[in-house]
Amino acid sequence: MATLSYQRAILGGSLGEGAAISTAMIPFLLGAILISWFGLQAPEVAAGRKQ
Amino acid sequence: MPASARGGAFVGLENYEWLWDDSVFWLSVFNTLLYTGVATVIKFAVGLYLAILLNENLPFKAMLRAVVLIPFIVPTVLSAIAFWWLYDSQFSIISWSLRKAGLIATNIDFLGDVWNARWSVIFANIWRGVPFVAITLLAGLQTVSPSLYEAATIDGANRWQMFRHVTYPLLTPIIAVVMTFSVLFTFTDFQLIWVLTRGGPVTPRN
Numbered sequence: 001m002a003t004l005s006y007q008r009a010i011l012g013g014s015l016g017e018g019a020a021i022s023t024a025m026i027p028f029l030l031g032a033i034l035i036s037w038f039g040l041q042a043p044e045v046a047a048g049r050k051q
Numbered sequence: 052m053p054a055s056a057r058g059g060a061f062v063g064l065e066n067y068e069w070l071w072d073d074s075v076f077w078l079s080v081f082n083t084l085l086y087t088g089v090a091t092v093i094k095f096a097v098g099l100y101l102a103i104l105l106n107e108n109l110p111f112k113a114m115l116r117a118v119v120l121i122p123f124i125v126p127t128v129l130s131a132i133a134f135w136w137l138y139d140s141q142f143s144i145i146s147w148s149l150r151k152a153g154l155i156a157t158n159i160d161f162l163g164d165v166w167n168a169r170w171s172v173i174f175a176n177i178w179r180g181v182p183f184v185a186i187t188l189l190a191g192l193q194t195v196s197p198s199l200y201e202a203a204t205i206d207g208a209n210r211w212q213m214f215r216h217v218t219y220p221l222l223t224p225i226i227a228v229v230m231t232f233s234v235l236f237t238f239t240d241f242q243l244i245w246v247l248t249r250g251g252p253v254t255p256r257n
Contacts, residue, residue, distance in 0.1 A: 002241040003250040004079040020066035021076065028080070029238050032087065036230040 001025050085169065086244075087237045090176045094233055095226075097177065098184025103214075105185065106192045116186070123182035131246035134175040138162050138247070163252050172247055176237060183236075184229055191225030192218065 001021055009018020070076045105116055122130065137145055138161035146158035161171045195218060203213045244250065 001079045001083045002239055003244045004076065006241065006245070007250055016062065016066045017069070020070050021079075024067070024070060024076075025238070028084070029235070032234045032238060033231055036234045037227055
């Protein structure tokens, strides 16, 4: 996605399209980070946070 | 009037609407998710194994730890160029070795075939990313008190049980941080893909 964004915005001259692709990465990135952050927390830590 | 001085028309969400119907964009989403998913899982598995190995009392331990860090120290563009040579369709040393060993008849087109290109860039990313995971997890492993292992040994735990019930629970906060950073770096990777494939093969956008 980063490569496509660069190609569309810088090489292709369509800055709007490139920017749209870059910002479209954010939800995917956020989802991946939330899964890796909360999914891999120790069960004891997660339980402690709930209490 | 130069183009930069002309007033622009506000297009709202038109660029996103256009992206929604763009098959190349969805292909790039698939490629990015595949690249991130496969590379991150393998980097974690290999990095954890390497960290446990480096935590043992090995001869030349300090030197081994320094050697493990080399792929991470080398600038990304330089390691990408090295992989570009390794994956060359005509002069690849991998193809040459396999041909000499009689395992293949013709050279492998590492970067010219869609699936070969995907696995090739994933392998290059794994090679580059393993040291970061290994060294960070090694730092976490060194905070685990040896007395816990002694207690587990007295209780009759084998090596797997010690890892599962002592090492892994104490390492999970570090694993969460390492995996978050690993996903972040892999998802936004640009240099490696650009140097190796220019976004190809097939079209310069795939």
